[in-house]
Amino acid sequence: MCDKIAEMNNQPSIRLAVASDWPAIRACIRQSFDIYVSRIGREPAPMRTDYRDAIAAGDVFVVDGPNNDINCVLIIVPESDHLLIDTIAVAPALQHQGIGRVLMAHAEQRAAALGFNELRLYTNVKMTENQRWYPRLGYRETHREFENGYERVFYSKHI
8 A cells, every 4th residue: 555655656665674775774764863963962762773683573664765775764663562663764855755654654554454553653852853743643642751861752643
């Protein structure tokens, strides 16, 4: 379904990441989250995380650009009673074109396919853009807490 939406909007298709994608995934995440380093005072958690195990587990999806470079990354992790959107990264040059919405729709599709009726995610309190965007997608703030050295805002969406 999401691949069809992407094709209709002339956007690249979403595919499951493979091990050889790791360097490009890391580069995309670093590029996407770089603007937050000065706000937070250190690298955001996604920039510090090694996602190779997530790739091996089949939890990482990517969007290839026109030169077969990875421009967008979605990392979703099945938990006991919900699907966690761990990371969504869109290269700055592609932001504000609807690709993030396509990735979030893909997460909803995956959640439903896995039998979950809830998605959860979190963002850093200093990533204010996300705090405006997630509610527009139907997510509601559930709580805030200091976790793993970061001030986080947690969200949930029932599907």
